[in-house]
Amino acid sequence: MTAPVLRWSHVADHLHRALADAGAPLSAYVYDLEALRAHAATIAGSLPPGFELFYAIKANSDLPILQTLAPLAHGFEISSGGELAWVREHFAEVPLIFSGPGKTDAELAGALELGVEALHVESLHELERLAWLARERGTTAPVLLRVNLALEGLQATTLMMGGKPTPFGIAGDQLPACLTWLRAHPEIRLRGFHFHLMSHQLDAAAHLRLLDAYLQQVRRWRAEYGLDMLDQVNVGGGIGVNYREPERQFDWARFAEGLPALSAQRDGLTVRFECGRYITAFxxxxxxxxxxxxxxxxRAFAVASGGTHHFRTPYAQGHSHPFRVLPVASWRYPFARPGVREARVSVVGQLCTPKDILAYDAYVDSVRAGDLVVFPYAGAYAWHISHHDFLRHPHPRHCYLPVEDAHAAA
Ligand SMILES: Cc1ncc(COP(=O)(O)O)c(C=O)c1O
Known part of the structure; x- marks a missing residue:
């Protein structure tokens, strides 16, 4: 298994039905919840003992997505007070971990009050504010220190959050000062370390090497600073989706096969993943x-209803997004239907900017006005990262194709 098989006919049937009652040019997100369930179950089921899967809800926090994933993941990773409130409104019990830069006092206090299991702290100042809030509440704050460090042999991807100067985490050379400070602050309970150095990792072997380097580093810190109380290492998310060469996806099966060998490095610590993109994109x-x-x-252009204000992923990541044309037979006008055959075409949206481009110079057998163009891999960092109200065009429909009966009650 390198990636879930896309269920095109299932999605196409739904879209053809949606077209029939559209009344205006259709734009829609369709989410195949059964495919999501099966994919997440495969990932969670492949983890050896001592490894846990959290879902980073920033990738897609729609309620049906979270409801599908809640029974399969160990918990959710959140990155804002808004995400915290949203999750707690709908899931009173699900374990939460809170990451992200620039947490406000209100967010830190909310995390303490709403039972977040671990806060991933980004700086000494954040530690100080958290300790102050915990003291005020007569409580103890469970914490992982997020560290930004340059690891030997770190293989860069197209999106790096660490291993170089970034605003994320505590730079490795500041860690000793934080650990010294923690010794005098029992209102903070240090549970472990957090790393999220990159996104878009496509190479399973390189990711195993990275995890190995994290675990070895934690072992060295434990020995050097006498950190016997730790119980976990969070190795972040960052497993990528190959939009440019969709047939060459991250090889999860190979990755999972390599995890038991890492267990020796765990030294009894729980290893947590907090993946977003790889869980929901497909x-x-x-x-x-x-x-x-x-x-x-x-050049030929297909101008279609919607655009980057709905689906910013290709522009955000700088790629030409793969797509399929779903031919639509009906044509409502008494004049010729514009189209191209066996040609290269760019797919653009309705925004008044040349940046509103989703696919660039892509080969199609045929595309005509009235057909549908459908972009797969749009379940993560898609609607949720887009500038929805630019030009005040209507929002797309959001359709959730349900989990299939045999699993619905689970
Ligand atoms: C701290 C942290 N954890 C996890 C994630 C999820 O990453 P991905 O969607 O690449 O798995 C992100 C994404 O930016 C992040 O910043």
């Missing part, structure tokens, strides 16, 4: 109805 599809097909100089 279940989502963004569909646009083509409004016009036109030529300018030597």
């Amino acid at each position: 279940c989502g599809y963004y569909a646009m109805e083509v409004i016009d097909v036109k030529h300018a100089f030597d």
